[in-house]
Amino acid sequence: EADIYQTPRYLVIGTGKKITLECSQTMGHDKMYWYQQDPGMELHLIHYSYGVNSTEKGDLSSESTVSRIRTEHFPLTLESARPSHTSQYLCASIGTGNTEAFFGQGTRLTVV
Amino acid sequence: GQQVMQIPQYQHVQEGEDFTTYCNSSTTLSNIQWYKQRPGGHPVFLIQLVKSGEVKKQKRLTFQFGEAKKNSSLHITATQTTDVGTYFCAVQRDTGRRALTFGSGTRLQVQP
Numbered sequence: 001e002a003d004i005y006q007t008p009r010y011l012v013i014g015t016g017k018k019i020t021l022e023c024s025q026t027m028g029h030d031k032m033y034w035y036q037q038d039p040g041m042e043l044h045l046i047h048y049s050y051g052v053n054s055t056e057k058g059d060l061s062s063e064s065t066v067s068r069i070r071t072e073h074f075p076l077t078l079e080s081a082r083p084s085h086t087s088q089y090l091c092a093s094i095g096t097g098n099t100e101a102f103f104g105q106g107t108r109l110t111v112v
Numbered sequence: 113g114q115q116v117m118q119i120p121q122y123q124h125v126q127e128g129e130d131f132t133t134y135c136n137s138s139t140t141l142s143n144i145q146w147y148k149q150r151p152g153g154h155p156v157f158l159i160q161l162v163k164s165g166e167v168k169k170q171k172r173l174t175f176q177f178g179e180a181k182k183n184s185s186l187h188i189t190a191t192q193t194t195d196v197g198t199y200f201c202a203v204q205r206d207t208g209r210r211a212l213t214f215g216s217g218t219r220l221q222v223q224p
Contacts, residue, residue, distance in 0.1 A: 033212065040198065042216040043155070058211065090154055094212065099145060101202070101212055103154040 003027050006091050006104035013081050013111055021076045021107045023091030031094040032074040033101070036060060036087050043090065049074055081111040115139065115203050118215030126223050131188040133218035135201035144184045145202040146175060147214070155200060155214075158186075191222045 004025040013019055023032065030051045035043040035058075045058030049068040063085070064078050074093075078085055091104040116135045125131055135144065143162045147155040159168055161177035161184060168175045174187045188195055198217045204210040 035214075040151075040219060043200065043214040045211055045213055048211045056211075059213065092155075092212075099143065099160050100157040101145075101147075101155070103156070106154050 004091065004093055004102050004104045006089075006107050008107060009105060010108050011110070013109070015080075015082055015111055017081050019078050019081055019109070021078075021089055021091075021109070023074045023076070023104055024072050025074075025093045025102070026072060027093065027095060027102070028071060029093035029095040029098075029102075030071065031096075032068065033092045033094075034058075034064075034066060034074070034076050035090045035092065036062070037090055037106075038087050047076065081109075083111045085109060085111050115141075115205060115213060116144075116201055116215045118201055118218055120218055121216065122219045122221075124221040124223065125191050127193060128190050131191050131195070131220055132185055133199050133201075133220075134183065134185050135203075135215050136183045137203065138182070140181050141184075141203050142181075143204070144177060145212075146184075146186050147200045147202060148197050149200065149217075150197040153197075188220075191220070193222050193224055196220060196222050 007022045032049045034047040037043045044060035046060050046062040047066040049055045088106050090106045092101040116137045118135045145160045146158040149155045165179045166177040172189045176185045198219045200217045201215040
């Protein structure tokens, strides 16, 4: 059973608001990822981290930022939400020497 | 950008028919993973292939890695309605920190 959690599961927010999507894992995994996925579509890598204080942008241009101050926590922040940010955001982690990615349940974000 | 092309994008089969999805890369891959995402769910790891020409089976699912390690396939024999979902291949990028990136996915619909 994967121990990776995302909150909130669903969020409806107004344009211009600042939001933080939370992702936590209790498996001690060093690698963590954020993906953006529209319903039924491909997963786009937007941020990843290979350890504490190590973060890099992914393939998809994103106006979000991330931080990795603790191994278990990898929050994603949108400073000013826009309708174009409406999507599902999936967090994943992979342990050292492992290859299997464990995903959280996702956050479905709607910006109105 | 994306390293693998996945086809077909969508397939609709009658229950009991077979199904195959393919991933193709222009470069040699160190390994390839397969994930399944049920409608409304998150991706779940199925398998990883590492060796040239490798074939692995999981009940009705057969996974193959090409001899040149540039392509892979997932074949489902005698589909069931429980097979419905989107199947993704995933590879490690060949640059930078080798982040995990996903193919575009094949959505499978099974008609009872």
